[in-house]
Amino acid sequence: MLETKLSVEHVNMVFTRDAKSMPVLEEIDLDVRTGEFLCIVGPSGCGKSTLLNLMGGFLPPTSGSIRIDGEIVRGPDPRRIFVFQERGVFPWLTVEGNIGFGLFKLSRAERDRRIAHYIQMVGLKGFEQTYPNELSGGMKQRLEVARALAVDPDVLFLDEPFGALDSITRLTMRSELLRIWETERNTIIFVTHDIDEAVQLADRVAVMSNRPGRIQQIVDIDIPHPRDINSPRYLELRAGIYKQIGLAHQI
């Protein structure tokens, strides 16, 4: 049994707007193991992004607690980096500047070495001096992943990172993310509303219900990478999640 990296214990989240309280998350319990790739899927508005923000320390839960390495999360921390959709790259910095953003504590030589390493890893060589508004959506997304990886985090939180990309780029990005994860072995918590994406990427998929979000089921994806997306097991797991969410897989 692998050790637990992150645990969510009895977390409830209630938003108050115009004196009305709206429960968003209800009694969430979830353990994430070190080095695991966990996907959280659910219908839109189910609170999955809120849950990720709680784990990232950007919001405090209404009740319950979140622990990472046994310590209660009290705020964001450079050991765990949140990757937004490609909107999160800083438009006023070049590719190099963005990747080096979190490396201000390192020596210049070490910083340059890491920048070069991660530029290579995400395939942005030749674009070192380019500003983000001259990059495509997929390149910006890779840049943001590189910026996150450069600080060598234990945990990566990805909030629908490929949601704004076209479907072909999205497929390439998935396999690149897997390739990177297989070398770096960070713990990845990946929120998506795309069930196929979850089944292609994750070790386990946590399926959430409609608001107020609860964890309905955790599905083990017991297919080794690279995954054949036409294999009977893949289709079976995928159909199971569709059913769990209450969608027939016919249109």
Added chain:
Amino acid sequence: MRLRPLAFLGALLLLWQIAVSRHPGHLLPGPLEVLRGIFELAQHGLLLKYIVASLFRVTWGFALAAVLAIPLGLLIGWYSRAEMAFNPLIQILRPISPLAWIPIAILWFGVGDLAAIFLIFLCCFFPLLLTAIQAVRSIPEVYVNAGRNFGLSPTAMVAHVLYPAVIPQLIIGLRITLGVAWLVVVAAEMIAVSSGLGFLIVDARNAGNRYDLVVAGMVMIGIIGWLLDIGMRSLERVKSFRWGYSED
């Protein structure tokens, strides 16, 4: 390419000259008279002196306003409580024309440079304050969250996230405000001082209806205002600022 607008301007000047020579009178001096007027001012050493005097007041008033209004605006914008506290005051002071302050400016500072600088300061302060407040409030939350996530200290946050994020909007605000300052300095100089391009215009009229000098003053004001705007606009072309101006 640049030749065509110049040729057009030349044609308009020619038309002006022809119209004035066909209907001689005192409604408007012709371009040649105006040009002679500018030379006359230059010969007496007044042209440069007045331009420097006007620029001096604008520079001080504008710089003081920028130095005070921008940091204050950034603070107010960052702390929403401060905005709630200051907003009514700002909203009431803002629509008061700087010209309405002239009597008070003279009462406080007497007739002289200080009164004029104070007026320029006022006309720059509120627009810049509002620009700075607005600029901070419109920083996308993702940038702030990313900054927090990478563990930036408060000062590093200001230097590496807030400042670069607001710069494009601030430059637009500074550019518009400098234009307004240049408008106001002329009015201020008509009343509060005895030098500068605004003073030149009233003085030329009072001292013998020298309308050639009046128009010469106007032309100089126009040209310098245009040059100031070109200078401010060149800031927008700095590469790391430019992201804020593109559509993408």
